[in-house]
Amino acid sequence: MIHSYLLFFFAGLGAFNGLVLSLYLLWRQPVTPAHRWLAVLVLTLSLRTGKSVMFYFWPEISKLVLQVGLTACLLIGPCLIGFVRAWADPQRLHTRSDPVLGLGLLGLAVGFGLAWPYPDHPDLWGGPVWKLIQYAWLGCLLLAGGLFVRATRCEVAHVPADGLTSRHVAAVIVGVAAVWLAYYTAGLTSYIVGALSFSVVLYLSIIVMLARRRAGRAPTPYQDRKIAADEAAAALQSLHQLMAEEHLYRDTTLTLPKLARRLGMPAARLSQLLNDNHQIAFKPYLAQVRVEAAKRLLSAPGGGAMEQVAEAVGFVSMSTFYSSFRKVEGTTPAAWRQAAQQASQAGS
Incomplete structure (x- = not known):
């Protein structure tokens, strides 16, 4: 019994914290395109995680909840690509239309859900749709990784106005990959592993962020030494x-x-x-x-x-x-x- 309570606590708390984090990223100033994409990415992960928690502890939950979670899961990969592209293009030379494409994909996903809802087509959503989402997520992960490598090789991985360095972006990609792997291997482990993975990644990210902030307060090697004339x-x-x-x-x-x-x-x-x-x-x-x-x-x-x-x-x-x-x-x-x-x- 205590074991179940602990699983519910950590998995549910991770989803809740993800929602809070996404709102913070949207409201903090300045709000850059990369921050907006990151906020939506965290939101989709939180919805997907929340769906997993509910289904694990309440298997008879409404199929509409599962449909919302899977729809959010479909958007995780495209949001990751949008985040990497926005980070690599801070001047928005090639990414101005990305939000429009994202909204278009959201509209298609919602339209599909309205035409073929989960309660009326459980076999469709539990079979072909779920497999499509898994492999589309993997494809987006690989594409985002390729975009990140190309950006760093082109020397655009500087510290732009949004404060996101290449290490931050790499951490986001690795975190999303860990969540994908957890859900993909759920048949070999447990379905709740995906939700727990999101919580662990979120907590580790917060710890690393706080540690880097403390380190950033330390004086630089040349701060107190003037350069001779x-x-x-x-x-x-x-x-x-x-x-x-x-x-x-x-x-x-x-x-x-x-x-x-x-x-x-x-x-x-x-x-x-x-x-x-x-x-x-x-x-x-x-x-x-x-x-x-x-x-x-x-x-x-x-x-x-x-x-x-x-x-x-x-x-x-x-x-x-x-x-x-x-x-x-x-x-x-x-x-x-x-x-x-x-x-x-x-x-x-």
Whole structure:
């Protein structure tokens, strides 16, 4: 009896905590697309887990509850893919339509449930539908893993505004895989293992998050040590030379860690060098370098269209190009080019 109570407590508490966590992710600020996808992913896992708990302890529960749980289970894989894609594309260059596709899949799932409800078609839901959901979930897991590997290899696994690092994303993928494996092997173990796996993964994630937060409060190795003036001058000269000779600013995926590796110094050291000794953060510095390169192209005869100039110096969009140029020069690229051409004609 006590054993059953413990199973119910931990499995049910995991589902409840998942619901609370999903609401927190939706209401915390700032709410980014990656956070929204993660919130929906946790919500679907919670619904699936809650369904497992109810069915395990109350086998005669309404089939509609089982239908809701299986519908949520169908959405776990697509939500995982949406989360990884949103994390890998913080500027939403290729993922703007992902929420629409997700809502479309939800509509199809709900429509199927209305046309063939579980109470009237138990064999359909308990057989082909359940198998389809299992293998679709597995396929989405593999696809999400592939997207994650490709993103990390392309050096987009920096720390964006949503604060999600590659380790966080990897933990989410591994956690979802653990829950899938638990349900897939339920015939060899027990049906409640899936619900317990979700609880364990959730609790471990919270523990790791708290541990990382404590670790993040510790001072960085270079926080209390200033860079000497001569050392900073040499490092800045190497940085400017590297940018000028190898045109690293053209890389649209250039990040602070990637640039630090090219310079042979820790990322924290490069950040300190730019902020303390160059009075500029990494992103404004990179934008400044790109604007200077754009000015050289704009002043050259036949410099090309604005879109070509922006792409040639590493800007991913025209809006970013124009806003960065205005911040640095106080005018638009077109106005600057016109003024440069007039000055050149007057000088000749």
